[in-house]
Amino acid sequence: MAIILDHISYIYEKDTPMEHRALDDICLTIPDGQFIGIIGHTGSGKSTLVQHLNGLMEASEGHVYYNGEDIYDKDYDMKKLRSNVGLVFQYPEHQLFEIDVFTDVCFGPKNLGLEKKEVELRAYEALKQVGLPDEYFYQSPFELSGGQKRRVAIAGVMAMKPKVLILDEPTAGLDPKGREEILDMIKRLQKETGLTVILVSHSMDDVAEYVDRIIVMNKGRVMYDDTPKEVFKNYKELEEVGLSAPQVTYIMHALKDKGLNVNTTATTIEEAAEEIWKKLG
């Protein structure tokens, strides 16, 4: 029960002067229930990669398997796949279109051909899951604030009850408070429902605190694929490709250089504080 990418490559504008290899021989296994962060600089291929996971883009080379079945098989049910692997795009609030929030969230489950009662139940559950207060349910989605719109859009995908939830830069354009709220909400969702979550971001600070595993993309290839602690050990190499480790990593390394013998693998502020207290006695 997993998604397997088998030697995936994707080439844009093939056979023209603008030919460009966006993905280059990617092999990944995404098991159930994991919280994964995909990190990469702009143009590293991370958005292209996630669109392969639910079959929106078809690889130029290689195969994608979902639960052991090749999704490029002719009779493979793509609609089913897309309900199982939910993808929330960047700025998802731009896809809202219905007259009120509730109807908009109903769009996904309705497309699955469910009964009206089930559709509404799912929409209600999803809106509850993303923590949108009841009084907004029958407002126009265009009257909400940026953060609320984004919650509605995420609910729109959650209402399809996916087993894997992919979020492409879910915090882009939000203020620090809105960012934390959305990320906390995603973490809570993942814990409560046992969902597999894939979080795409270019900010290590966003991801470090929440995920079990980090995949670093660079120029269409997987550069690192490991736990946050292991990945951040390579903070110098990360800098070379235009990324950075979380701020905590830098503080810990600076302290060590100044002679305080701390363990530099802390990834969150809490861990770092604990480690420093311990060493200071």
Next chain:
Amino acid sequence: MLRDITLGQYYQTESVVHKLDPRVKLGGTLLYIISLFLFENIWGYLVAGLFLALVVKLSKVPFRFMVRGMKTIVFLLLITVVFNLFLTPGEVLISFWKLKITKEGLWIAISMAIRLSMLIIGSSVMTLTTTPNNLTDGMEKMMSPLKVFKVPVHEVAMMMSIALRFIPILLEETDKIMKAQIARGADFESGNLLKRAKALVPLLVPLFISAFRRANDLAMAMEARCYRGGEGRTKMKPLVYKREDKLAYLVIAGYLVVKIAIGIVL
């Protein structure tokens, strides 16, 4: 998905033709098109064809890009040829069933096909070697005498360049929204006409909203930089004729003289 649609088909490379003033290319293309329809004889077409081949060669754009433009008019070309071939009265060459091909029809069909193909390739040379922005700049400058008659030349040119600028942006946006809705189980490809039209609502509503939002932002940004129309506005890179441009005009004039002379003599 929508990435395959190309509008504003500029081909980036370094060549003499690319560097020419857009006014030369606009004027030259116009004159060339007129010259195609001036006289009707084989030698004239040969000269026009040679001239076109020379310009294509100089532009360094691969020929297959020129032919790509032809695809859009294949249908039109076919209709023109077929109608002229079968419906022109005159000396009958071949006849079968109710259809007959006449000598005059054959000649008109061939000459229309030649004219249309050269017209398309000729104007493709212009659009392939000139950026849309340059093109509108050239048009603005060329039409500036019309200001005397209160034609809002600058405003029209500005609208054109904004429209051109927005085409790729809106295409990308459409692609994005389409994918987002497909990810939510939307289906744009199956069902009857009514069902398909209905399926477009989740695409069109966000697209319109985003177009308005962008227009609003752009207007705001222009006003913040004190844009107030064309009056007294100067350009960072004003169009000035260089030596090459004058030479190009001479070449075009030379071509016209030869073409007209052949038309009159033969």
